[in-house]
Amino acid sequence: MGANRHRIVAAAILVVGFVAVPTSAEAAKPRPLLVPGAEHQVVSALADLTTTGTVASGHTDPADWAGLSAPGTVNPTGVPGTQIDGYFPDPSTFNNTHGWQHDSQFVIRLPDRWNGGLVITGSPGVREQYANDFAIGDWVLAKGYAFASTDKGNSGASFYLDGVRPGDAILEWHQRVTQLTIAAKVVAAQRYGRPPSRTIMTGLSNGGYLTRWQLERVPWLYDGGVDWSGTLFTPDGPNLLTFLPPALRAYPRYAAGDASAAQDMYAAGFAPGSEPTWAYHYAVYWPGTQAIYRLELDPDYTGTDTDYDFASRPPAVHEAVRRVSLTGRIGRPLITLHGTLDALLPIAVDSDVYAGMVRNTQQYRYYRVSGGLHVEGIVPNYPGVARTMLPCYRSAFEAMERWIAGRGAPPPSATLPYSDSGTCSL
Numbered sequence: 001m002g003a004n005r006h007r008i009v010a011a012a013i014l015v016v017g018f019v020a021v022p023t024s025a026e027a028a029k030p031r032p033l034l035v036p037g038a039e040h041q042v043v044s045a046l047a048d049l050t051t052t053g054t055v056a057s058g059h060t061d062p063a064d065w066a067g068l069s070a071p072g073t074v075n076p077t078g079v080p081g082t083q084i085d086g087y088f089p090d091p092s093t094f095n096n097t098h099g100w101q102h103d104s105q106f107v108i109r110l111p112d113r114w115n116g117g118l119v120i121t122g123s124p125g126v127r128e129q130y131a132n133d134f135a136i137g138d139w140v141l142a143k144g145y146a147f148a149s150t151d152k153g154n155s156g157a158s159f160y161l162d163g164v165r166p167g168d169a170i171l172e173w174h175q176r177v178t179q180l181t182i183a184a185k186v187v188a189a190q191r192y193g194r195p196p197s198r199t200i201m202t203g204l205s206n207g208g209y210l211t212r213w214q215l216e217r218v219p220w221l222y223d224g225g226v227d228w229s230g231t232l233f234t235p236d237g238p239n240l241l242t243f244l245p246p247a248l249r250a251y252p253r254y255a256a257g258d259a260s261a262a263q264d265m266y267a268a269g270f271a272p273g274s275e276p277t278w279a280y281h282y283a284v285y286w287p288g289t290q291a292i293y294r295l296e297l298d299p300d301y302t303g304t305d306t307d308y309d310f311a312s313r314p315p316a317v318h319e320a321v322r323r324v325s326l327t328g329r330i331g332r333p334l335i336t337l338h339g340t341l342d343a344l345l346p347i348a349v350d351s352d353v354y355a356g357m358v359r360n361t362q363q364y365r366y367y368r369v370s371g372g373l374h375v376e377g378i379v380p381n382y383p384g385v386a387r388t389m390l391p392c393y394r395s396a397f398e399a400m401e402r403w404i405a406g407r408g409a410p411p412p413s414a415t416l417p418y419s420d421s422g423t424c425s426l
Contacts, residue, residue: 033084033190035108035183040100041086049109049147050138052077059083061097064123064130067377068204070388075134076142081111084187088179092162095128095151103155103162105129106180108148109137110191115144118188118196120214120222122177124205126292128155135376136202139394146196148184150176152210157288160296166320169296174217177201177210181221198404201225202397205345205374209233212326212334212354219331223404226397227336228389229374230354231345235322238349241297241310243268244290248306251282269349274341276382277373281343289344297321328357333403335365335396335410339372339389355413366413367396367426384420391424392416399426 035041047053052075054060087095090104097105107129119140123131129151137147152173154162162169181199189195201211201222208230215225233239246268254261254275266272290305298317301308310317338351345351347368355366371387373379379386399410410426 031190033082033110033187035084035086035106036186037088037179037183038086038106039089040102041084044083044085045081046083047080048077049079049081049083049111049141050075050077051134052138053079054083054133059085060130060133061128064097064128065132065134067375068124068131069135069390070376070379073134073376073388073390075138077138079111079113079138079141081109081141082191084108084110088176088183090153092154094154094156094159094162097128097130097151103151104153104176104179106148106150106183108146108180108184108187109141110146110188111141111144113144114146114188114192116192116194116197117145118184118199119145119147120177120181120184120199120201121147121149121203122152122173122207122210123149123155124203124207126155126157126159126206127151132203132207135204135390135393140397145200146184146188146191148180150180152176152206157292160292160299165323166297166299166317167323170324173206173210174213177214178218178221181214181218185221198223200397200400200404202228203230204228206231208336209326212330212336215330215332215334216327222332224333224400225335226393226400227334228393229338229342229345229372230336230351232350232354233321233325234353235318235325237310238269238353239310239321239325240289240293240345241308241321243270243346243349244286245306245308245310247278247282247286248290251278251286254278255282269346270343271341271346271348273385274343274346276385277341277343277378280378280381285344297324326354326357328354328359330358330360330363333363333400334358335367335400337367337369337372337389337392337396339369339374340415341371341386342374344374364413365396365399365410367392368415369424370416370418371420387418387420388422389424391422392426395424395426 088104153176208227211225250264372389
């Protein structure tokens, strides 16, 4: 898959490089928009590309981004332009959006008033292509960026059924992001008469993981990236399979009043201060997340996920994780943000570790957001404890804009103090 992916990248870059720039007379004529490599596409002219408009017109799926933003979040609206929905060839059928029953679905949005930039995202968790519409898409579209997002080639709680070898389903995520990035550059050149002057990769959770990977493996496609609480895989840990089983074992004891259980949670990486959120994560996230990633990376395991011990698993399992692991060898500027109270991907065994893996520190900034959680939608449940990270994300994005434009590097990596004011500035 790796060699084939690089051949696809090389060929498509040539396509991007040789897109014809129309004359002024030609630019005035309506031109068809064709997504290279797409098996199916639907082009729609919309009065508003933001979720205010696309919910009403049926060009997004609110269920896809439900819970990912704090209640009361206010986004810009009123961005006219063109939306392209479609899919690339793919034999798997987990995504039934639009009734297509076809994976590798994408959305590309092209605002009428373009600032010359392109933002690429991949969906968080196991969600589909519209998952970033509210948290990221509305805001960057209002800034004038073209925006493209993918379902990563498989989605839903059974994504692990895709592929042949352990890890194949996750590896396809990267292929699909690369594929969409190249295609979106070509489409932007078709629409505006020139390719994007800058391309920013960004995403939340698994989307942050995709951001890291793209800037490690195909950095020439991007000018920079903003990683919001990205998932970390390393061959021997930490990874999801090393810190979730201890949580599954310790939390019931903690809930029953066992004083030693909290120490076991801290030892697994969960932060002191995050205790109020543990019940929610045990009920909603930890068991299911452990199960689906273990099925993807270690399908031959026959015990319970509570008893799972990654360190003792055969070398083949560690090899499967190695295939999807990050290296820290970024080739473009990258900003990482991570909440200190994240109880799904605890910061101590995720971004703290990834920051230590990055050797090119001149191109890297890491901001630990005090009080930040992984799931923004539950922030109001923990007043005085948790804060929304969205203002910090937007500030980091603007810092990246300045960085890649040569207007100054962001401030040094730091832990941002707690604030419930709804503001954040880097």
